[in-house]
Amino acid sequence: ILGLGSVLMLLASQGHAVLSSTQDLIEQPKILQRHRVDLLFGAPFIYEHLLRSDLDFNALNIGVYLCGGSPVSRHLQAAWHARTGLYICEGYGMSETSPLIALSPPDRIRMGSAGVILPETEVRIASLQSAGQAASFNQAGELWVRGPQVMRGYWQHTGATLQMITPDGWLKTGDIVSLSEDGYLTVLERQKDVFWVQNQIVFPQEIEQAATSHEDVIDCVAIQDQQDLAKPVQLFVVAKAGLTCEKLQQHLNEHLKNIQLPDKIVFVDHLPRGMMGKLMRRLLRERFRDAASNKPPEAVDSERIKPR
Numbered sequence: 001i002l003g004l005g006s007v008l009m010l011l012a013s014q015g016h017a018v019l020s021s022t023q024d025l026i027e028q029p030k031i032l033q034r035h036r037v038d039l040l041f042g043a044p045f046i047y048e049h050l051l052r053s054d055l056d057f058n059a060l061n062i063g064v065y066l067c068g069g070s071p072v073s074r075h076l077q078a079a080w081h082a083r084t085g086l087y088i089c090e091g092y093g094m095s096e097t098s099p100l101i102a103l104s105p106p107d108r109i110r111m112g113s114a115g116v117i118l119p120e121t122e123v124r125i126a127s128l129q130s131a132g133q134a135a136s137f138n139q140a141g142e143l144w145v146r147g148p149q150v151m152r153g154y155w156q157h158t159g160a161t162l163q164m165i166t167p168d169g170w171l172k173t174g175d176i177v178s179l180s181e182d183g184y185l186t187v188l189e190r191q192k193d194v195f196w197v198q199n200q201i202v203f204p205q206e207i208e209q210a211a212t213s214h215e216d217v218i219d220c221v222a223i224q225d226q227q228d229l230a231k232p233v234q235l236f237v238v239a240k241a242g243l244t245c246e247k248l249q250q251h252l253n254e255h256l257k258n259i260q261l262p263d264k265i266v267f268v269d270h271l272p273r274g275m276m277g278k279l280m281r282r283l284l285r286e287r288f289r290d291a292a293s294n295k296p297p298e299a300v301d302s303e304r305i306k307p308r
Contacts, residue, residue: 001099002068002091006041022046029055036061043069043278044076047088048219051076057084064089064106068099069278071187073209077111090114092187096164096171098149102185113184121147124170125179128201135178140188140201143177144170176203193281195224195233197259202233207262210255211235216243219271222262223285232263236284238270 007017018035025031025042026049032040038061042050047067065080065088072090081087089106092114093099101123104115117123125141127133135141150171153161165171176188188203195202204222211220219238237248245265252261272280 001095002093003041005098026050026053029053032062033059038062039064039066041066041068043067044072045069045273045278047072047080048076051079051083060084062086066091068093071114071205073212074111075209075213087111092185094173096151096173097145097147098151100149101143101145101173110184112186113180114187115185116183117185118147118149121145121149123179123185125177126172128176137181138178140176140178142191143173143175143185145173146170176201195222197233200259202260204233207233207235207252207256207260210252210260211237211248213255214243214248214251216240217248221271221279221281221284223281225285234264234266235262236266236268236271239267243267 007019010017018031018037020031022043022045025046029050031037032055040062042065044067047065062084063086065084065086067088068091072088077087087109089104089109090113091100091103093101100118101121102115102117104110104113108116122145124144124146125135125139126144127135127139127141144166146169150165150169153165163172174191176191176194178186178188180186189205193204195204204224207222208220211217211222216239217237218240220235222233222235224233237243239248245267248265249261272283274280
């Protein structure tokens, strides 16, 4: 819906839109030079691939890089700024909010943040500890949003609508966020994706950002079986040749607290992603649940498992 809305707004303002599939852009990045693109929409996955390409960034005409779909890691922001002199403008939203809730101002980007709340948009951060209470500034809680961009409901699904939207119009996003005193929103995780370790919340995003800060890690995802929270947290990694579990574990020990450390590290050839590069966590859980649970740690850690 972000792509659809962006294209319609560009055309309504007599602008020009260049459409490309994710795969075409990754394989032919020089399309950005050929069409003299001055604003790029993409997911973090696309920006990571562009960094690894032979694209001449000095020859580009792009002044604004916009990103959505999943959070931009600090490592990616730093690497992108080093190559282009610009930071990626991160946005946050949902299809149910058509789609934006927050957006980073190009001249006031804060690394790790999804930006500031859009005009005419109200937000409420519901406490995770006390039902019905609001969380304080910089405290994690579930984001509720109300505004003109919020949907009226799910088509022909009244029950789902009543679960998602309160009688007074608040949409419960299911995302865990925090809000700073000066209005910057930080998206921590989907509520359904957080881990519970020793009765404490652990955010997979923090584990993944620590892992991707290693120069030999190409892609990774941390998962825990939602059906059995007693099962260990597993980190699936796509890496360059030569990286071992021992080397990566040592790196994680230096960047994470003990409670955040994954119980298993599994090297894989690739991770399942959607058309826009968004990681399919649910699909990965289904594909790897049996393979990961039926092997002892020393066997799992020493081999690469291809998705079935």
